[in-house]
Amino acid sequence: DGGITQSPKYLFRKEGQNVTLSCEQNLNHDAMYWYRQDPGQGLRLIYYSQIVNDFQKGDIAEGYSVSREKKESFPLTVTSAQKNPTAFYLCASRVTLTGTSGAGELFFGEGSRLTVL
């Protein structure tokens, strides 16, 4: 079945360590997204990528980095510079925005919960 796979589902990190969250999709979608979810704050956009080898900062990019070397993969690195990294991270994808067809919905993975000890 087509879908988005995030791993790991749970991750614990010591302060000062970088961690990388994996996101893989087999939906053949061009665009991929990373959102952070905190209680009572909804989803906030971290980074997004419209095509391979290109990505843009979202609303809360500080302390995070991404890469898009393959269409299927969009890993997120939470660096030690991120002041409060404990959160639930959601990866999503959708077809590329083109004309009026650009209103496609996002398809989400099951999320990764990161806890800083």
Place this chain on the structure above:
Amino acid sequence: AQSVTQPDIHITVSEGASLELRCNYSYGATPYLFWYVQSPGQGLQLLLKYFSGDTLVQGIKGFEAEFKRSQSSFNLRKPSVHWSDAAEYFCAVGAIPGTGRRALTFGSGTRLQVQP
């Protein structure tokens, strides 16, 4: 800038009762609007979406939503709630090509509790 407001943080209804979750948006043009549902510890699932045309949109699981341009609202409704509907619900407004914003903007969510 686009924004989405969900005024109700938490709603409790009895099983079998009707439900309405509120969503107001701020956007300079006709928006693309979405409702998603999230079970605890899970990803988000699309309930329904509005792009254009008929302002009453039908979705999955018996949900519907009505787009009201004059009120900048896109409220979600269900005539009879089931215990399995207990979850968190998110309203979102979509991107329009050429605006520079190419990602959905989400509201803060409404948590629905269903009493037996």
